[in-house]
Amino acid sequence: MGLASINKTENKLVKLLILGDPKVGKTAFRKRFAGNNFDKLYFPTISIDCTNITDNKNHLAISVWDTAGNTDYLSAMKRFYQNTDGLILMYDLTNFDSFKNTVKWFLNFISVGIKPSLKIAIIGNKNDLQRNMRINEFHQEKLRQYFIENFGKFYNSLDFFEISVLTKEGLATAINFLISNV
Numbered sequence: 001m002g003l004a005s006i007n008k009t010e011n012k013l014v015k016l017l018i019l020g021d022p023k024v025g026k027t028a029f030r031k032r033f034a035g036n037n038f039d040k041l042y043f044p045t046i047s048i049d050c051t052n053i054t055d056n057k058n059h060l061a062i063s064v065w066d067t068a069g070n071t072d073y074l075s076a077m078k079r080f081y082q083n084t085d086g087l088i089l090m091y092d093l094t095n096f097d098s099f100k101n102t103v104k105w106f107l108n109f110i111s112v113g114i115k116p117s118l119k120i121a122i123i124g125n126k127n128d129l130q131r132n133m134r135i136n137e138f139h140q141e142k143l144r145q146y147f148i149e150n151f152g153k154f155y156n157s158l159d160f161f162e163i164s165v166l167t168k169e170g171l172a173t174a175i176n177f178l179i180s181n182v
């Protein structure tokens, strides 16, 4: 590193964490997000993956932490919950249990401690599978009410998204929500 780098504008660090049941699309999301332009770190022993993404436009260094979804690894995973700026609670729109379990994942997450500025995106993935959809706006509204009643302070920092990692529909909207005003 030369002296010139001292004056360079530093990218702000943003940590995103994806929690959710197995097979909802967490890893697919992380890889899509990264595009071709990323560094990859791999932590095989604890079943957590991290991809670092440089967003030069917004001056951000975004790390996306993608977890196993398998509860065998919960205690190991918890070590990586701290300092999360944006939490993605991901479920599969065709799988009702995965939707219900977003609450379970959130309760597990907050047992570790959270930043006051935390943003939460509750993301239903696989909306390309229209014929098999199980979750609709009614379910999402119920879940929103649950969060407001139990965790009212997140009222302004919580939102719902429907995406398809496959077709990329909704991806940019969800990501912009998570990285704006961090």
Ligand SMILES: Nc1nc2c(ncn2[C@@H]2O[C@H](COP(=O)(O)OP(=O)(O)O)[C@@H](O)[C@H]2O)c(=O)[nH]1
Binding pocket: 021, 022, 023, 024, 025, 026, 027, 028, 029, 068, 069, 125, 126, 127, 128, 129, 163, 164, 165, 166, 167
């Ligand atoms: N149809 C469809 N399949 C998807 C989508 N996203 C992921 N998948 C598939 O769902 C399966 C599980 O994805 P993966 O990312 O490994 O899930 P993870 O266990 O949550 O990390 C894989 O077979 C993916 O190809 C999507 O948007 N649409």
Ligand SMILES: [Mg+2]
Binding pocket: 026, 027, 028, 066, 067, 068
């Ligand atoms: Mg995975």
